[in-house]
Amino acid sequence: MVKAVVAGAAGGIGQPLSLLLKTCPLITELALYDVVNSLGVAADLSHISTPAKVTGYLPPDDGGKKAMKDADIIVIPAGIPRKPGMTRDDLFNINAGIVKGLIEIIAEVAPKAYILIISNPVNSTVPIAAEVLKAKGVFNAQRLFGVTTLDIVRAETFIAEVSGNKSVQSINIPVIGGHSGETIVPLFSQAKPSFSVDDEKLAALVNRVQFGGDEVVKAKDGAGSATLSMAYAGFRFAEKVLKAMNGEKGIVEPSFVYLQGVPGGEEIYKATGCEFFSVPIELGTNGAEKALNPLTNLTDKEQTLLKACTEALGGHIKKGVTFANSAPPQK
Numbered sequence: 001m002v003k004a005v006v007a008g009a010a011g012g013i014g015q016p017l018s019l020l021l022k023t024c025p026l027i028t029e030l031a032l033y034d035v036v037n038s039l040g041v042a043a044d045l046s047h048i049s050t051p052a053k054v055t056g057y058l059p060p061d062d063g064g065k066k067a068m069k070d071a072d073i074i075v076i077p078a079g080i081p082r083k084p085g086m087t088r089d090d091l092f093n094i095n096a097g098i099v100k101g102l103i104e105i106i107a108e109v110a111p112k113a114y115i116l117i118i119s120n121p122v123n124s125t126v127p128i129a130a131e132v133l134k135a136k137g138v139f140n141a142q143r144l145f146g147v148t149t150l151d152i153v154r155a156e157t158f159i160a161e162v163s164g165n166k167s168v169q170s171i172n173i174p175v176i177g178g179h180s181g182e183t184i185v186p187l188f189s190q191a192k193p194s195f196s197v198d199d200e201k202l203a204a205l206v207n208r209v210q211f212g213g214d215e216v217v218k219a220k221d222g223a224g225s226a227t228l229s230m231a232y233a234g235f236r237f238a239e240k241v242l243k244a245m246n247g248e249k250g251i252v253e254p255s256f257v258y259l260q261g262v263p264g265g266e267e268i269y270k271a272t273g274c275e276f277f278s279v280p281i282e283l284g285t286n287g288a289e290k291a292l293n294p295l296t297n298l299t300d301k302e303q304t305l306l307k308a309c310t311e312a313l314g315g316h317i318k319k320g321v322t323f324a325n326s327a328p329p330q331k
């Protein structure tokens with residue numbers, strides 16, 4: 001029996017993500033929580049002939065607690081998206097409180113759940129979650145993930161376009177660091193299969209992965225940011241976590257984790273100085289079972305990207321930690 005929850009289920013990401021989770025045979029119960037319209041989304045999905053039983057919850061009468069109680073896995077896309085001209089950090093003032101409030105509920109009613117955070121700015125919301133869980137005495141770094149899968153999905157797609165590789169799903173590329181602009185570091189030298197393009201094309205490829213989110217924000221012209229590709233990416237990561245929970249071996253996917261709480265993470269922490277960092281993670285029945293070090297054999301260009309990443313990421317992490325330890329409990 002596996003209970004999955006989507007917090008922010010009525011939103012642009014929440015709805016297609018909930019649809020994909022409803023199709024997943026590993027899930028027996030799917031609880032949808034939002035501050036609006038979650039009952040409608042749940043009623044709609046509940047007619048689909050797959051095993052997961054769907055329920056919807058709104059805030060009144062402790063709906064959040066009821067939705068998340070004893071959940072095994074909780075995916076959080078709750079919060080406002082960007083409009084053109086905004087950075088992800090501009091979302092902090094609203095989304096920090098939303099994530100803090102949801103994690104306070106989770107700490108109380110589902111302290112063992114795997115928590116997958118999509119809400120931006122991921123570089124700060126994941127540290128907020130960790131601090132809240134630590135304060136409540138239930139932090140398990142192996143079960144807290146910032147979802148950076150969309151950066152990998154984009155890198156795979158853009159490599160296929162540039163290199164003419166027809167089998168995009170066979171491409172494997174680590175994207176490390178954080179999830180915004182220069183903190184996103186695609187390691188094209190470690191792509192499999194390897195490919196080769198000139199320096200100019202490589203620089204353009206790096207830039208496109210780092211700023212792929214802006215491309216979508218601009219095209220949507222005020223109507224939000226990536227939702228469908230994010231739902232795909234969020235489901236891809238959640239499904240990998242679920243399969244690993246179920247005993248499947250050899251599953252590796254990058255995710256933004258608290259390095260010192262994941263086996264193998266300490267040496268990456270020492271090399272980067274960042275407490276939270278996205279690296280390839282080997283998933284297992286205990287969640288993040290091993291952080292794989294991608295920092296050996298970086299090219300000079302990748303070293304330069306890494307330096308810019310760590311310089312910016314430290315501030316984003318600190319901002320989240322400071323907020324979590326100073327803001328009052330959320331209502």
Ligand SMILES: NC(=O)c1ccc[n+]([C@@H]2O[C@H](COP(=O)([O-])OP(=O)(O)OC[C@H]3O[C@@H](n4cnc5c(N)ncnc54)[C@H](O)[C@@H]3O)[C@@H](O)[C@H]2O)c1
Pocket residue numbers: 007008009010011012013014033034035036077078079080081082091095098101102117118119120121122147148149150151179224225226227230
């Ligand atoms: N990690 C990534 O790669 C990635 C990719 C795309 C978007 N995002 C982020 O995901 C978030 C959601 O994006 P979206 O396009 O779905 O936005 P959206 O506005 O369409 O949906 C957000 C939903 O969250 C709900 N919500 C707000 N406060 C809530 C609370 N306290 N509890 C439960 N639900 C609450 C809203 O009612 C809404 O339905 C944004 O912060 C966006 O920046 C992250």
Ligand SMILES: O=C(O)C[C@H](O)C(=O)O
Pocket residue numbers: 081082088120150212213214216217225226
């Ligand atoms: O760009 C955004 O604000 C949303 C998301 O982080 C993305 O990368 O698409």
